[in-house]
Amino acid sequence: MSALSVVGRRLAKEIRPSLFDTNPVLPSLERANKLLKLCADSSNLRVGESIHAQLIIRDQASRAENLFQANSLINLYSKCGKVIRARKLFDIMTERDVISWNSIMWVYLHSGFESEVLKMFKSMFFSGEPMPNEYIATVVLGSCSVGRSIEEGKQCHGYVLKAGLLSHEFVQNALVYMYSRCLRVEEAIRLLDEFPHPGVLAFNSALSGILDHGFAREGTDILRRMAQEDLRWDSSTYVSVLRLCSNLRDLKSGLQIHGHMLRDGLERDIVTNGVMINMYAKCGKIEYAQRIFDGSMTRNVVLWTSVMDAYYQNKCFEEVMNLLTKMDLEGVSPNEFTFSILLNSTADLSLLRHGDVLHGRIVKSGFKNHVMVGNALINMYSKSGSLGDAEKVFSRTTYRDIITWNMMICGYSHHGMGKEALKTFSNMLISREIPNYITFSGVLCACSHSGLLQEGLYCFNRLMKQFGVEPGLEHYTCIVALLSKAGMFAKAEHLLRTAPVEFDTVAWRVLLNACYVRRNYSLGKRVAEFVVEMDPKDVATYTLLSNIHAKLKEWEGVAKVRSLMRDRQVKKEPGVSWIEIRNVTHVFVSEDSQHPEIRRIYAKVREILSKIRPLGYSPDVAGVCHDVEEEQKEDNLSYHSEKLAVAYGLMKTPERSPLHIFKNLRICDDCHSAMKLISSLSSRVIIIRDAARFHHFRDGECSCGDYW
Structure with missing residues (x-):
């Protein structure tokens, strides 16, 4: 009972x-x-x-x-x-005492109306009714902490001193937490120094307030000051210190804290176990996190969500989905946080059908209007190739936070729909939402995918300054892509060599790929040699360099690149494509021979290619990195993994239904040309997500406009 x-x-x-x-x-x-x-x-x-x-x-x-x-x-x-x-x-009371005021302030604080608490405090102070006591001061300081209202917090601090309320320990704790929460670490430490005998609760308040913002370095200062007092830790202290270890990814200290907890015989509750699971997950020890979960006497939705998040952080997305089944068997219902993790795992696995099932369950459970669930749904549909469903979720969202806008902008960006991304960005500004670092990453990426040169440069040079967003590596990389795809190679290279950020191999490879696509092979060779020196293990650069030599029919150069890869033990990742049909994922590799229906699939490929030749298809044999006969080169191109996946989809799905294909590498020129013609021939929409972006093939055209 x-x-x-x-x-x-x-x-x-x-x-x-x-x-x-x-x-x-x-x-x-x-x-x-x-x-x-x-x-x-x-x-x-x-x-x-x-x-x-x-x-x-x-x-x-x-x-x-x-x-x-x-x-x-x-x-x-x-x-x-x-x-x-x-x-x-409260309003109809003819007489009020301090309890009346405290009760109404408490309900405002815990209902998310912290500004009303401050208004009530001022009204109480000037009403001539009982003066605020230590309990009122604690509630008011709590509202300042939640709203990060440092100026009002300082005024309340002044009242506390004037009214002689600082001797109460819970007022001390509230003050320390307020300054910590408002990132005034020096003031928090100064208060701790001024208190004659600061207790463990005061230090817990300071540490918790700082960690709520993720500022681990400042947390170590509080912890160092706490160690000087030689205080006995309680469960809240252990929780805060474990959170600190999580933020620092400090496994050694986390293990020591765990050992102290066992030695002190501290009883582990759901909160402690959840924090320990998170700590081990952040430190990459998922097996330790699983042991904590398995040893928990009580496993409610919070703990289940914690262990799911642990697997999600370590990119074990399939295990997250398996945990849902186990959770259901124990009769524990998911909450909004659980559904958010499940949807994001589904997004990374690109399992659209599983996402649809989760969406139905969310509606049935009554969580569809939760902001984080809506954001996760937009992310899932975008990454699974169903941008239309992502747009529907976005349009039906009643409350949008910055993450909601960013998800939709980045969704359009990944699908190469730059104009739609810019329109959403414009609507975001109209709604008075302030763009952040991620917003501009999505906008600039969308511009680079769609060739919107002037719009991208305007956002980078004007709007980012206007909103006080400091450009980072991602933003500069997008500008390099924007310039190089527009054929402005000199400006792109100049930016790479002069920008105030340290570029990685990805940024240089963006320039290299543009050189390959736009046939600036001399610059491409020079850039490739530079990138190989920067990172001798970067397989994508070797592949592009080999392709450049192949385009120029420099077979000695191709052989040299392969020899270099063998000497440095760099292996090219095989091309893999997959398609989900009736909840079964079918995986194909180039020139596959393992699929049980491979003969029928090969026959279907030959049939399709013979039908699109009259429509203008000509195999792009120039990109084949083998010095063999033309006929052999055509055979090599015919059985690329994405062609096999599309052929199987045409065999097994209803006519005119869309095909969703996923590929681990960039789609090649030949397959890109073939897919446009196949979409026209079959009257199908073919959506392919490669390593860089989505391509929507419809009626003989691609959404990228051949700008990729």
């Missing part, structure tokens, strides 16, 4: 003979107040409302002499989340 049902039975037993009988013997006011407190503590609104109704009938709900009763009613509605009712009761 649950605790709530026990409370309900007790309330029924207390109330039935006194309030609901035909000839009730009404309880005393003291008894009614006790019943109201019991209802408040158990959040039993229905019974509490019944008591309130009886008090109104007896005309005892609003008398001045019943101040304690009015406070009990405010407390009831506060703890049941009924903010408006609590405020109405």
Whole structure:
């Protein structure tokens, strides 16, 4: 029997003979107040409302002499989340004491209306009613912490000093937490130094406030100061220190803290276990995190979500999906955080059908309007190739945060729809949402994919400065891509050599790929040699350099690149494509021979290629990196993994239904040309996600406009 049902039975037993009988013997006011407190503590609104109704009938709900009763009613509605009712009761009170003010401020704070707390505090101060005490000060400081209102927090600090309330330990804790939460670490440490004997709670407040922002380095300062006091840690301290180890990815210290917990015999609860799972996950020790989970006596939705997040952080996406089945078997229902992790795992696996099933379950469970779930749905549909469904989720989202806008902009970017991304960005600015680092990464990437040179340069040179966003590696890399794809190789190379960031091989490879596509082979060779010196293990650069030599029919150069790869033990990743049909994923490699229906698939490929030749298809044999006969080169091109996947999709799916193909490498020129013609021949939409972006083939055209 649950605790709530026990409370309900007790309330029924207390109330039935006194309030609901035909000839009730009404309880005393003291008894009614006790019943109201019991209802408040158990959040039993229905019974509490019944008591309130009886008090109104007896005309005892609003008398001045019943101040304690009015406070009990405010407390009831506060703890049941009924903010408006609590405020109405407060407003009609002819007399208020400090408990009345504290109750209404408490409900505002815990309902997310921290600004109302500050307004109430000012009203109380100037009303001439009882002066704020230490409890009021704690609530007000809490609201300053949540809203990061440092100036109001300083004013409250001044009142605390003037009113002589600093001697209360919980006021000290609230002050330290407020300064820490507002990132005034020096002030927090100064307060700790000023307190005659700061307790462990004060240090916990400082550490927790800083870690809420993810500032690990400042957290080590607090921890060092705490060690000087030689205080005995409690469970909250251990939780905060484990969070610090997580942020620092400090496995050694995390293991030591775990050992101290075992030595001290600290009882592990759900919160402690969850933090330990997160710590081991951040440090890459997923097996340790699993052991903590397996050893937990109580496994509620919080703990299940923690272990799912641990696997997600370590890119074990399939295991995340498997955990959902186990969770269902134990009868634990997912919450919004669980669904968010599951959707993001589905996105990284590109499992559109699984995502659809999760979406249906979310609607059924009532979580579709949660912001983080909506954001995860947009991400899942975008990465799974169903941009139309992502747009539907976005359009139906009633509340959008910065992540919502970023998800949609980046979704358009990955699908090469630059104009749509810029339109969404414009709507974002109209809605007065402030763009951040990730926003501009998505916008600039969209411009580079779509060849929107002027728009991209305007965002980079003007808008980023206007919104105070400092350009980083991702932004400069997008500009390199934008310039090089536009054929402005000199400017792109100049930017790579002069920009105030340290470029990685990815940025240089962007220039190299543009040289290959736009046939600037001399610059491409020079860039490739530079990148190989920078990173001798970068297989993509060797591949592009080999392709350049092949285009020029420099077979000695191709052989030299291959010899260099063998000497340096660099292996080219084989091309792999996959397609999901009826919840089964079919994987293909180039010139595959393992699939059970491979003969029929090869026959289908030959049939398709013979039909698109009259439409203008000519195999691009110039890109084949083998010095063999032309016929052999054509055979090599015919059975690339994406062609096999498309052929199988045409065999196994209904006519005119879209095909979703995923590939681990960039699609080659020949397959790109073939897919445009196949889409026209079959009257199908063919969506291929390669290593760089999505390509939507429809009616003989590609969404990239051959700009890729």
